[in-house]
Amino acid sequence: MPPRLLLGPGPSNAHPRVLSALGMAQVGHLDPTFITLMNEVQTLLRYAWQTDNQLTIPVSGTGSAAMEATVANGIEQGDKILIGINGYFGHRLVDMASRYGAEIATIEKAWGEVFTLDELREKLAEVRPKILALVHAETSTGARQPLEGVAQLCREYDCLLLVDTVTSLGGVPLFVDEWGIDLCYSGTQKALSCPPGLSPLTFSERAREMVANRSSKVGNWYLDMSLVGKYWGSERTYHHTAPINMNYGLREALRLIAEEGLAERWQRHQENAELFWDGLAEMGIDCHVAKEHRLPTLTTVKIPSGVDGKAVVGALRDDFNIEIAGGLGELGGKVWRVGLMGYNSRPENVARLLDAMRRVMKR
Amino acid sequence: MPPRLLLGPGPSNAHPRVLSALGMAQVGHLDPTFITLMNEVQTLLRYAWQTDNQLTIPVSGTGSAAMEATVANGIEQGDKILIGINGYFGHRLVDMASRYGAEIATIEKAWGEVFTLDELREKLAEVRPKILALVHAETSTGARQPLEGVAQLCREYDCLLLVDTVTSLGGVPLFVDEWGIDLCYSGTQKALSCPPGLSPLTFSERAREMVANRSSKVGNWYLDMSLVGKYWGSERTYHHTAPINMNYGLREALRLIAEEGLAERWQRHQENAELFWDGLAEMGIDCHVAKEHRLPTLTTVKIPSGVDGKAVVGALRDDFNIEIAGGLGELGGKVWRVGLMGYNSRPENVARLLDAMRRVMKR
Numbered sequence: 262m263p264p265r266l267l268l269g270p271g272p273s274n275a276h277p278r279v280l281s282a283l284g285m286a287q288v289g290h291l292d293p294t295f296i297t298l299m300n301e302v303q304t305l306l307r308y309a310w311q312t313d314n315q316l317t318i319p320v321s322g323t324g325s326a327a328m329e330a331t332v333a334n335g336i337e338q339g340d341k342i343l344i345g346i347n348g349y350f351g352h353r354l355v356d357m358a359s360r361y362g363a364e365i366a367t368i369e370k371a372w373g374e375v376f377t378l379d380e381l382r383e384k385l386a387e388v389r390p391k392i393l394a395l396v397h398a399e400t401s402t403g404a405r406q407p408l409e410g411v412a413q414l415c416r417e418y419d420c421l422l423l424v425d426t427v428t429s430l431g432g433v434p435l436f437v438d439e440w441g442i443d444l445c446y447s448g449t450q451k452a453l454s455c456p457p458g459l460s461p462l463t464f465s466e467r468a469r470e471m472v473a474n475r476s477s478k479v480g481n482w483y484l485d486m487s488l489v490g491k492y493w494g495s496e497r498t499y500h501h502t503a504p505i506n507m508n509y510g511l512r513e514a515l516r517l518i519a520e521e522g523l524a525e526r527w528q529r530h531q532e533n534a535e536l537f538w539d540g541l542a543e544m545g546i547d548c549h550v551a552k553e554h555r556l557p558t559l560t561t562v563k564i565p566s567g568v569d570g571k572a573v574v575g576a577l578r579d580d581f582n583i584e585i586a587g588g589l590g591e592l593g594g595k596v597w598r599v600g601l602m603g604y605n606s607r608p609e610n611v612a613r614l615l616d617a618m619r620r621v622m623k624r
Numbered sequence: 625m626p627p628r629l630l631l632g633p634g635p636s637n638a639h640p641r642v643l644s645a646l647g648m649a650q651v652g653h654l655d656p657t658f659i660t661l662m663n664e665v666q667t668l669l670r671y672a673w674q675t676d677n678q679l680t681i682p683v684s685g686t687g688s689a690a691m692e693a694t695v696a697n698g699i700e701q702g703d704k705i706l707i708g709i710n711g712y713f714g715h716r717l718v719d720m721a722s723r724y725g726a727e728i729a730t731i732e733k734a735w736g737e738v739f740t741l742d743e744l745r746e747k748l749a750e751v752r753p754k755i756l757a758l759v760h761a762e763t764s765t766g767a768r769q770p771l772e773g774v775a776q777l778c779r780e781y782d783c784l785l786l787v788d789t790v791t792s793l794g795g796v797p798l799f800v801d802e803w804g805i806d807l808c809y810s811g812t813q814k815a816l817s818c819p820p821g822l823s824p825l826t827f828s829e830r831a832r833e834m835v836a837n838r839s840s841k842v843g844n845w846y847l848d849m850s851l852v853g854k855y856w857g858s859e860r861t862y863h864h865t866a867p868i869n870m871n872y873g874l875r876e877a878l879r880l881i882a883e884e885g886l887a888e889r890w891q892r893h894q895e896n897a898e899l900f901w902d903g904l905a906e907m908g909i910d911c912h913v914a915k916e917h918r919l920p921t922l923t924t925v926k927i928p929s930g931v932d933g934k935a936v937v938g939a940l941r942d943d944f945n946i947e948i949a950g951g952l953g954e955l956g957g958k959v960w961r962v963g964l965m966g967y968n969s970r971p972e973n974v975a976r977l978l979d980a981m982r983r984v985m986k987r
Contacts, residue, residue, distance in 0.1 A: 262661075262872075265651045272650055272868060283869055284647035287635055287819055288628045289947045298625075321821070322685040322846060325864040329846045357845045450865060456650055458684070458821055458867030481844055482720045483685060483692045499952075501688040502813060504821030505635060506646055507870065509625075584652045589862075 265578070266605070268614055269586040270400045270559055271428070272450035272457050273602040275510065279455050282513035287505050291497070295505065299493060302508055305515035306461055309430060309453075309523065310445065312437035316469055316486065318493040319459040319511055321504055324427045324448030327460030329357050330484035331423050331444040334464075334472050335392050338362035343390035343420075345381075348372050349401035349589045350425055354394050361480050366390060372591040373402040373550045373561065378410050385418040392421045392444070398429035400451075401589040403550045403561035403598065405433065412441025421468055427451060430461065431518055432530045432558040432602055443468040449507075452530070452558050454603030455514035458507040462486075514603075530557040533606045537599065540615040549596050558606075561588065561596040565622075570597060573621050581617040628941070629968070631977055632949035633763045633922055634791070635813035635820050636965040638873065642818050645876035646869050653865050662856060665871055668878035669824055672793060672816075672886065673808065675800035679832055679849065681856045682822040682874055684867055687790045687811030690823030692720050693847035694786050694807040697827075697835050698755050701725035706753040706783075708744075711735050712764035712952045713788055717757050724843050729753060735954040736765040736913045736924065741773050748781040755784045755807070761792035763814075764952040766913045766924035766961065768796065775804025784831055790814060793824065794881055795893045795921040795965055806831040812870075815893070815921050817966030818877035821870040825849075877966075893920040896969045900962065903978040912959050921969075924951065924959040928985075933960060936984050944980040 267274050275283075288295050307317045320327040332354065336342060342363045344354045347370040358365055366388040370376060376395070385393065393415055397406050408424065415422045421443040429435050432452025437445055443465040450457035464472070464486065472479070472486055479485040483501065492500035518526060534557035538548060541562060549561035564570040570587055574597065577583045588596040601611065630637050638646075651658050669680045683690040695717065699705060705726045707717045710733040721728050729751040733739060739758070748756065756778055760769050771787065778785045784806040792798050795815025800808055806828040813820035827835070827849065835842070835849055842848040846864065855863035881889060897920035901911060904925060912924035927933040933950055937960065940946045951959040964974065 262648055262651050262657055264649055265655065267650065267652055269652055272652065272865060274650060275869075280647040280649065280869075284643040285625055286627055286643065287630065287637060288625050289630055289632055289635065289949075290820070291949075292628065292941070292947065294625055322689060323864050323867060326685060326846050329844070353845075360841055360843050360845055448865070450868075456867065456869040457653070457865040458870050478723055480723050481692070482716075482723055483689050483847075501686050502635060502811070502820040504686060504819065504867075504870070505813075506638075506643075506819040506873075507821050507867070510869075578655070584655065586652075586654075 263582055266583045266610060266613065268599055268601065268605060268610065269584045270598045270600050271448065271602065273454055273600060273605045275456050276454045276514065276517055276604040278517065279510045279513045282509040283506050285506065285509050290502050290505055291499070296497060298508060298512055302512050302515065303493065305512065305519055309515060309518050310435065310437045310463055311439065312463055314437065314463045314465055316490050317463040318489065319508065320462050320484065321501060322460055323457045324446070324460045326484065327446035327462040328425065329481065330462055330486060331446050332357045333361055333481040333484050334479050334486045335421065335423060335444055336361040336363045337475055337477050339364055341366065341388060341390040342392045342394060343368065343384060343388045345376055345395045347374055347376070347402065347404065348396060348399035350396050350399060373404050375404050375406045375554050378414060381411060382414055385414060385420065389418060390420050392423050394423040396425040397435065398426060398433060398556050398558060400428045400559055402592065403556050403559045404554050405556045408440045415441065421471065428556065428558050431526065432606065433556060434527050437463060449511055449514065452602040453514045455510045458504055459511050530601065530606045533601050533608060533611055534560065536608060537601060537611045537615070540611065544619065549592065558600060558602045560599045561592060562599055563596055568622060570594060576621045577617055583614055583617055627945055629946045629973060629976065631962055631964065631968060631973065632947045633961045633963050634811065634965065636817055636963060636968045638819050639817045639877065639880055639967040641880065642873045642876045646873040648869065648872050650868050653868055654860070654862070658868065659860060661871060661875060665875050665878065666856065668875065668882055672878060672881050673800045673826055674798065674802065675826055677800065677826045677828055679853050680826040681852065682871065683825050683847065684864060685823055686820045687809070687823045689847065690809035690825040691788065692844065693825055693849060694809050695720045696724055696844040696847050697842050697849045698784065698786060698807055699724040699726045700838055700840050702727055704729065704751060704753040705755045705757060706731065706747060706751045708739055708758045710737055710739070710765065710767065711759060711762035713759050713762060736767050738767050738769045738917050741777060744774060745777055748777060748783065752781060753783050755786050757786040759788040760798065761789060761796060761919050761921060763791045763922055765955065766919050766922045767917050768919045771803045778804065784834065791919065791921050794889065795969065796919060797890050800826060812874055812877065815965040816877045818873045821867055822874050893964065893969045896964050896971060896974055897923065899971060900964060900974045903974065907982065912955065921963060921965045923962045924955060925962055926959055931985060933957060939984045940980055946977055946980055
């Protein structure tokens with residue numbers, strides 16, 4: 262495989278220590294040594310998410326699996342869910358929720374914009390949902406949805422707060438407990454710098470109670486957290502066979518976060534993103550998202566007029582071994598998506614990308 | 625992690641070449657080089673399963689994920705499914721099918737026994753299901769369900785044949801096309817000798833047509849084969865992010881099968897299992913399953929009276945670094961489960977286990 266520098270929307274390159282951990286010889290998934298590792302993974306995940314939630318685990322699938330787990334466990338036939346759509350992943354939540362019989366309401370914004378508390382309040386008052394779902398870090402737009410104050414609204418209107426943190430966990434300030442998030446998921450292949458294959462998930466006590474009091478079985482066996490929680494909890498009841506080597510990798514990735522420190526890591530992501538944005542400005546290239554709502558992990562870069570966006574992506578890949586991506590949906594053909602996540606968020610990568618972009622566009 | 629020899633019901637130890645492949649640097653999941661790899665994985669999987677089915681892919685989750693995918697895609701509200709229960713995984717199929725609104729009928733046998741064609745015919749005539757589900761290799765019992773002639777019955781009664789091959793793929797003669805299997809799944813962590821984290825799945829053209837003609841959406845987004853099939857098919861439509869490094873590992877595991885040759889591999893599994901059975905007989909220990917229906921990959925060994933089965937499992941693990949497992953469900957406390965799968969099916973492992981068992985039981 263070619264030595265690509267993965268600066269697209271994900272996966273990012275895994276840290277070398279993570280790649281080494283992946284290849285360690287296996288033990289059984291019910292081995293006492295693996296059970297110790299499962300505990301360690303959970304403890305480290307709680308730190309990364311800044312939560313004390315007991316149910317904090319990696320789901321045995323890629324990011325979309327944990328995403329579906331929040332919906333499948335949260336929704337019973339006819340339950341109302343209010344979904345914020347300001348990018349691709351809001352639409353995906355709608356599709357998923359529809360499969361579990363949810364009554365769906367949406368609040369929409371242009372791709373790249375975010376919702377204000379007033380807008381959310383108005384819609385909550387109108388819809389009165391059981392769950393409000395928002396995307397903290399929209400991988401399709403590069404926008405960061407502010408979450409301060411949203412949980413207070415949710416308490417006021419008696420609903421649970423579901424949040425997508427796929428492109429924020431480990432790279433962007435995120436406080437699950439302080440922000441009152443009830444159902445939360447992420448992926449391993451973004452700012453955690455672990456290959457795809459697991460998807461972190463955390464449920465608040467309120468969410469766990471809601472699942473425990475469901476009147477129907479969760480509509481999905483593989484993602485039924487009443488069963489999965491017992492496999493990862495003190496009961497250790499056999500459910501499925503956890504991806505052992507992927508968990509070796511994830512533990513290493515989470516140890517790297519603990520070693521660096523979350524605040525330092527967030528700061529590093531912010532600094533390298535700003536370095537990139539400054540470099541773009543020098544080239545006269547704009548970003549799609551207003552600076553105050555821009556994610557440090559994922560930047561949507563406006564393709565300058567007259568430039569063939571697809572050709573640039575291809576040339577960066579084929580001639581410079583750098584992966585970036587084009588836009589999705591509404592932003593297709595309009596932006597490039599550039600990720601500076603986890604291990605890849607380094608000044609030398611910013612310099613290498615800016616230099617390659619300059620060369621390619623000069624041709 | 626301790627250097628365990630994994631001779632339980634799975635996972636088995638991965639081949640060293642597979643462990644090396646897992647740690648290779650990543651490319652993006654939409655990179656042309658990864659798309660080539662996806663094609664190679666599909667081609668190799670078709671060989672391992674002896675099928676030309678176009679939809680032959682690794683699902684991005686562990687074995688239970690592909691198991692649920694067959695049920696989720698095959699069942700619409702009110703569809704009838706007939707499930708053969710002669711072990712733990714038949715019960716699991718019932719639980720899964722119930723979540724998709726199936727009308728469930730069962731045919732049952734004692735754990736360790738198998739169904740005859742006459743028994744199946746009688747029940748098919750009575751129930752007239754849309755799907756007949758059987759477990760080819762019951763990991764909980766060590767029994768091999770003969771499948772020759774079952775598809776003819778299914779055609780006669782106009783139903784699809786769903787088969788669990790988790791503990792047979794790559795270790796036990798298995799001919800998906802010749803045997804007329806329509807919906808089939810497996811795991812990577814058994815006779816394929818790849819760590820858990822992916823689950824092979826194959827659908828016949830009849831099954832794909834049935835999915836295409838559903839009147840309702842598949843009740844599970846992550847496992848919706850009308851979407852996943854387009855991600856793995858020529859369309860390459862983004863669905864989720866495939867576990868890149870796990871696919872590196874699976875490709876290597878499947879290459880090892882192609883290098884060895886299926887017939888040779890099946891023969892090796894049979895020979896080493898017989899070596900083990902002979903050794904048990906010399907020690908005066910019986911097997912639970914009649915020899916003609918015994919799986920070469922997984923043996924249920926009767927715990928001799930007066931022997932503390934759990935203590936033996938613990939001593940083998942702690943003093944000899946060998947993992948075997950106890951029985952599940954009906955066979956709990958009655959048998960040990962011993963796997964000789966993939967890379968682990970070797971005479972030296974049989975000798976090492978028999979020797980360790982002798983020593984532990986002499987104490």
